[in-house]
Amino acid sequence: VKDTTETPDLKQCYKLLKLTSRSFAAVIMELNPELRNAVMLFYLILRALDTVEDDMSIAHDIKVPLLRDFHKKLSLDDWSFDGNSPDEKDRAVLTEFNSILHEFHRLNREYREVIIKITKEMGNGMADYILDEEFNLNGVQTIKDYDMYCHYVAGLVGDGLTHLMIIARFASPELIKRPELFESMGLFLQKTNIIRDYAEDIEAGRSFWPKEVWSIYGEKLTDFQSAKNTKQGVFCINHLVLNALEHVTDVLTYLSSIQEQSSFQFCAIPQVMAIATLALVFNNENVLHTNVKIRKGTTCDLILKSRTYKGCVDIFEYYLRDIRKRLNVEDPNYLKFNIHVAKIDQFI
């Protein structure tokens, strides 16, 4: 019989989850008990990895091996790390890592193997980027580099979660043969975040917009912040939105393969938030100066409507039409947009 007692460690883990991301934590809490702890622990381990990577006070010769070997910490009974990440909620995940480890060892072996495998690949991907001089100096170059970067930070998460759901028998094993589908689940979310976070990232001295795209519209990535380049900046946003929309058919195909209600909602909610965010950033010059967010009321509607597959398709259809209506004839992307959105319409 499954031991479902709430140990003090498990309570501590859920406290950490609520601390790290209120809204998404609620979605994880709704998951079927068979999957809830595995996903919660996977989420916290990923946050711990992110916190190490983001902690600028850790010297490279410490950080690189720590990231590459992070998956080996998951085999220890006790381990924690006193970082100096600016954010208290992120620091806690590392200082309280013992609770995560104790609960991790109570997971079904197959779940643990998936989480260890993804943690290893992501940790090594992060370490490679830290050592990649060209990436640190000039940022993301080609669209291929853009997709690869998003693979390491987000595609791998889609990979891991898909395998956890298949082990739990909540998703069709057919998905294993379609890695491009779970890759798109990650890339659609990450590309939406990268487009939306332009102003915040430039402020932090970085951006992940690929040079192959932004160099069509400007000399330097920071150019779009000055008023005279606003129009070019908006065309660049639209080009990146069009690139992200290429993942829509994969996302909808993936969602149609999830067979358990709480897992379906867990997967659907971030995707419908992302399409609503893409519609918000499309043709929106505010993105060049601030972090735009969809309204709370919209979020509630999306969560309710995304409970069924048809509801999700309706949401995507609504926002794709909305974007198409606002296409600007002088936008160089005009023709490509129309062709692509029409293709998605056929799919839907």
Ligand SMILES: COc1cccc([C@H]2O[C@H](CC(=O)N[C@@H](CC(=O)O)C(=O)O)C(=O)N(CC(C)(C)C)c3ccc(Cl)cc32)c1OC
């Ligand atoms: C099949 O794949 C998925 C199915 C369901 C959810 C997610 C994905 O959704 C959240 C949703 C989330 O975390 N939303 C935030 C809002 C925000 O960050 O803007 C929130 O609601 O707080 C998200 O954004 N990321 C982060 C990455 C995109 C880097 C993977 C994420 C990080 C860890 C986990 Cl375990 C899961 C996810 C999936 O991952 C692709």
